[in-house]
Amino acid sequence: MEAQSPGGTPLPDWHTLSAEEVEREVGADLSGLSTGEAEARLQRYGKNVLREEARESRLQVFLQQFKSVLIVILIIAAAASFLAGEPLDAAAILIIVVLNAILGYSQEWQAGEAIEALRKMLVQHAVVVRDGERREIDASGMVPGDLVLLEMGERVPADIYIVEATSLEVDEAPLTGESSPVDKAPGRLPAGTPLAERSNMAFAGTTVVNGHGRGFVVATGMETEFGQIAGLSQRVADETTPLARQMDRLGRDLGLIALGIAALVVVVGLLQQRGLLEMFLVGVSLAVAVIPEGLPAVVTLTLAIGIKTMMRRNCLIRHLPASETLGAVSVICTDKTGTLTRNEMAVVRVRTADTEVAVTGAGYLPIGEFLAGEKPVDPLADPGLRQFLRTVLLCNHATLALEEGGWRVFGTPTEGALVVAAEKAGLSRDDAPEPEKEFSFNSTRKRMTIIYPEGEGDVAHMKGAPEVLLARSSRVLRGGSVVPLTDELRDALLAELDEYASQGLRVLGAACRTLPAGIEWTADTVETDLVFLGFAGIVDPPRPEAAEAIRLCRSAGIDVIMITGDNPLTASAIARDLGLSSEGALTGAELEALGDDELEERLKTTKVLSRVTAEHKLRVIDVLSRDRQVIAMTGDGVNDAPALKKASIGIAMGIKGTDAAKESSDMVLVDDNFASIVAGVEEGRREYDNISRFTRYLLSSNVGEIVAIVGALLLGLPLILIPVQILWINLVTDGLTALALGLEPAEQDVMQRRPRDPQESILTRSAYLVILILGVWLGLLTIYVFMGLYAVDLDRARTMAFTGLIIFELYNVLNFRSFRFPLHRIGFFSNPALILAILGSLALQALVVYVPIFNAFLGTAPLTFADWGLLALLGLPVLLAGEVYKILRLRVRSGSPASS
Numbered sequence: 001m002e003a004q005s006p007g008g009t010p011l012p013d014w015h016t017l018s019a020e021e022v023e024r025e026v027g028a029d030l031s032g033l034s035t036g037e038a039e040a041r042l043q044r045y046g047k048n049v050l051r052e053e054a055r056e057s058r059l060q061v062f063l064q065q066f067k068s069v070l071i072v073i074l075i076i077a078a079a080a081s082f083l084a085g086e087p088l089d090a091a092a093i094l095i096i097v098v099l100n101a102i103l104g105y106s107q108e109w110q111a112g113e114a115i116e117a118l119r120k121m122l123v124q125h126a127v128v129v130r131d132g133e134r135r136e137i138d139a140s141g142m143v144p145g146d147l148v149l150l151e152m153g154e155r156v157p158a159d160i161y162i163v164e165a166t167s168l169e170v171d172e173a174p175l176t177g178e179s180s181p182v183d184k185a186p187g188r189l190p191a192g193t194p195l196a197e198r199s200n201m202a203f204a205g206t207t208v209v210n211g212h213g214r215g216f217v218v219a220t221g222m223e224t225e226f227g228q229i230a231g232l233s234q235r236v237a238d239e240t241t242p243l244a245r246q247m248d249r250l251g252r253d254l255g256l257i258a259l260g261i262a263a264l265v266v267v268v269g270l271l272q273q274r275g276l277l278e279m280f281l282v283g284v285s286l287a288v289a290v291i292p293e294g295l296p297a298v299v300t301l302t303l304a305i306g307i308k309t310m311m312r313r314n315c316l317i318r319h320l321p322a323s324e325t326l327g328a329v330s331v332i333c334t335d336k337t338g339t340l341t342r343n344e345m346a347v348v349r350v351r352t353a354d355t356e357v358a359v360t361g362a363g364y365l366p367i368g369e370f371l372a373g374e375k376p377v378d379p380l381a382d383p384g385l386r387q388f389l390r391t392v393l394l395c396n397h398a399t400l401a402l403e404e405g406g407w408r409v410f411g412t413p414t415e416g417a418l419v420v421a422a423e424k425a426g427l428s429r430d431d432a433p434e435p436e437k438e439f440s441f442n443s444t445r446k447r448m449t450i451i452y453p454e455g456e457g458d459v460a461h462m463k464g465a466p467e468v469l470l471a472r473s474s475r476v477l478r479g480g481s482v483v484p485l486t487d488e489l490r491d492a493l494l495a496e497l498d499e500y501a502s503q504g505l506r507v508l509g510a511a512c513r514t515l516p517a518g519i520e521w522t523a524d525t526v527e528t529d530l531v532f533l534g535f536a537g538i539v540d541p542p543r544p545e546a547a548e549a550i551r552l553c554r555s556a557g558i559d560v561i562m563i564t565g566d567n568p569l570t571a572s573a574i575a576r577d578l579g580l581s582s583e584g585a586l587t588g589a590e591l592e593a594l595g596d597d598e599l600e601e602r603l604k605t606t607k608v609l610s611r612v613t614a615e616h617k618l619r620v621i622d623v624l625s626r627d628r629q630v631i632a633m634t635g636d637g638v639n640d641a642p643a644l645k646k647a648s649i650g651i652a653m654g655i656k657g658t659d660a661a662k663e664s665s666d667m668v669l670v671d672d673n674f675a676s677i678v679a680g681v682e683e684g685r686r687e688y689d690n691i692s693r694f695t696r697y698l699l700s701s702n703v704g705e706i707v708a709i710v711g712a713l714l715l716g717l718p719l720i721l722i723p724v725q726i727l728w729i730n731l732v733t734d735g736l737t738a739l740a741l742g743l744e745p746a747e748q749d750v751m752q753r754r755p756r757d758p759q760e761s762i763l764t765r766s767a768y769l770v771i772l773i774l775g776v777w778l779g780l781l782t783i784y785v786f787m788g789l790y791a792v793d794l795d796r797a798r799t800m801a802f803t804g805l806i807i808f809e810l811y812n813v814l815n816f817r818s819f820r821f822p823l824h825r826i827g828f829f830s831n832p833a834l835i836l837a838i839l840g841s842l843a844l845q846a847l848v849v850y851v852p853i854f855n856a857f858l859g860t861a862p863l864t865f866a867d868w869g870l871l872a873l874l875g876l877p878v879l880l881a882g883e884v885y886k887i888l889r890l891r892v893r894s895g896s897p898a899s900s
């Protein structure tokens with residue numbers, strides 16, 4: 001079927017048209033649309049979004065809850081009870097089944113909502129021209145006719161007809177499968193040109209990997225090629241986390257154990273010549289007792305709440321497993337610029353072959369002086385300075401604009417700082433001719449060049465790492481004329497460069513060249529035989545909070561390695577400022593010369609890697625992961641995408657990161673701030689601790705139930721707890737307290753322990769021991785309560801056992817708040833949710849014991865005040881024992897009785 005415009009007329013084959021024809025067709029020109037027109041078009045064409053796959057409906061989510069084996073067992077149990085003439089039992093079980101489904105439904109729906117909310121936060125931005133001005137808008141608001149600016153690293157936001165391109169290359173793999181980047185340039189193409197060869201079009205869903213360009217939006221949303229062929233949505237994949245898989249396995253294992261024990265007990269019971277129906281009920285009770293029904297719900301809810309908490313700490317989790325991996329991170333490889341430093345740059349010194357000047361001023365305000373010594377100078381009167389400033393301004397994409405909050409830079413801060421310096425001198429790019437060609441910057445080249453027509457010929461303006469430029473320069477501008485660059489001057493400049501860098505300044509050089517007529521323009525032919533102009537020293541102060549975060553990492557056993565494209569001396573100076581050792585620092589070139597084993601050894605002590613490229617980052621990950629390290633790696637550029645994918649957790653910068661980096665990451669660092677990564681790690685550790693706390697707590701409760709049931713059976717007593725009562729404990733009272741345990745604040749020393757081993761199971765051997773000891777204790781205590789009463793009044797005896805077990809559990813939950821610290825150390829009231837959960841559980845139990853309808857359903861009978869008192873007294877030692885154990889252990893460990 002031929003594509004149609006919303007008006008019903010067939011859409012043209014855009015690639016066959018000229019730029020003028022496209023302008024006519026989309027009703028727009030190079031001054032962009034007006035805001036009013038854009039709004040009208042948005043109404044007409046709809047938002048620029050791909051149709052989302054419909055989320056599962058509420059009913060579907062609810063019905064899914066009935067798929068588990070446990071539910072099937074319970075429904076059979078209910079049917080059996082009904083047939084055996086116990087309609088109330090049957091109804092009670094069914095009510096619990098529905099309650100379980102409602103709980104499961106609400107937690108799953110909530111988790112879905114959290115993920116949905118995250119998806120919405122991953123909005124894409126695009127730069128368009130509206131009302132004749134450049135504006136950054138949410139890509140969903142783009143309409144056909146919008147004039148879009150495409151920059152390196154951006155995801156193409158719609159289908160675009162290109163009218164201007166400078167070295168524009170696009171990765172079209174998501175659309176065509178073609179893995180190498182495709183060159184894009186304006187100009188009409190013959191009809192029938194296949195999609196993959198339409199070089200005058202940039203398609204939605206592809207990524208700009210080089211250069212920049214402009215073009216008109218010709219199709220948005222589902223009308224784009226991407227929307228039409230795929231109908232795909234940009235969903236964040238719903239992945240399971242390693243922890244969730246561990247939990248699933250645990251659930252399955254417990255299910256099998258449940259069946260085994262239940263079958264065995266039924267056989268024993270039958271041998272004891274008990275009735276078939278009674279034994280059937282015992283079997284069902286046991287199956288219910290073994291499985292921690294509340295656990296999956298509590299885990300999912302805790303993770304969902306955790307994602308929101310991470311977001312508050314500026315860590316936007318893109319893949320669920322990331323929140324867990326974050327807690328296990330053992331080494332963080334971080335960029336310097338913008339992550340450890342503020343990325344608020346300003347040129348403070350400029351060195352040319354003739355002179356050195358200091359530059360004054362504040363922020364991006366383009367007002368300041370050039371001082372030689374103490375004396376102000378006019379930079380435009382000095383030919384060397386003037387040419388230096390002109391070149392860094394022309395070889396530049398940043399623009400400066402006055403906005404409400406002050407001056408703002410569009411573009412990178414490094415380039416912005418250079419524009420500000422040039423404007424302080426009174427230069428402007430307004431009257432510059434259109435550039436003819438560009439060789440873009442990337443962190444491997446460490447330089448960029450833009451060619452402009454000048455007079456009769458063409459001049460290449462270049463900026464980049466000074467040593468890279470010096471190596472390509474044969475001449476220098478000195479005393480207003482171009483003279484050969486002597487070795488002596490080269491060495492003097494390099495020495496001065498080192499001096500700048502040792503002060504932590506970021507140093508950027510400039511060079512230019514009048515191009516000989518008739519040469520072919522390639523990076524190799526153009527970027528050689530240059531005239532060196534000088535370099536600028538740019539300050540980029542370290543973030544104050546980064547030093548503290550690095551200290552925290554050290555105490556938490558996490559290695560921090562600064563991996564930067566910047567100069568080794570600059571990197572080392574900044575590292576020292578931040579309290580990172582610069583000893584044994586390596587450059588990319590040195591790293592290449594090392595074998596894997598040597599590098600592995602060196603990385604144990606090296607904290608600074610400078611002048612590295614994206615390939616070096618990959619190698620570092622390879623070598624570090626030999627040691628089973630859990631590696632967090634930050635990145636922002638297009639080139640960083642492979643490293644971000646390869647690291648255990650790839651972290652893309654939220655502000656300066658490209659779309660390409662964000663899409664390859666597991667987590668986006670909203671504020672680009674290193675300290676937020678560390679906050680995320682702390683949160684990850686807290687979550688993991690809490691999940692292991694409530695898992696152990698719930699399992700100890702299950703052991704208690706099993707011991708009570710099996711023990712009573714072996715002692716020849718009647719069934720001690722009926723299935724509904726066990727379900728009530730597992731789902732309601734334990735569920736509440738377990739959920740509250742998930743909100744436990746981080747332990748005081750959460751960042752003073754070494755990272756956990758990612759292979760380690762959440763249930764260690766000592767965990768099993770604690771679960772077993774406490775479980776057996778609670779089980780025996782429950783039997784004890786039951787034994788004294790069952791012969792007199794079975795219902796009351798069961799109610800005592802039932803209520804007793806709950807009260808014992810409420811003491812027990814306090815044991816699990818910390819595995820190491822007694823309550824007075826963590827604070828009785830430091831988890832208010834748990835206090836509420838305990839009071840809530842008691843209130844619910846009172847309801848069950850005293851309200852007649854619950855008596856009927858849950859087989860309970862009213863208790864006296866003394867009964868409650870007795871149970872409270874009997875349970876107290878459970879807590880006391882835990883406390884005494886922790887206090888003693890702390891004393892033994894610290895070696896001195898006074899220090900705990």
Ligand code: ATP
Pocket residue numbers: 335336337338412414415441442443444446447448463464465466507508563564565566567
């Ligand atoms: P980090 O890797 O910590 O973010 P970085 O920004 O210095 O630090 P790159 O972006 O890889 O790392 O830059 C490497 C070098 O390239 C810089 O030290 C600088 O000399 C040079 N450089 C950076 N930006 C530009 C630019 N826009 N144009 C020309 N050269 C640049």
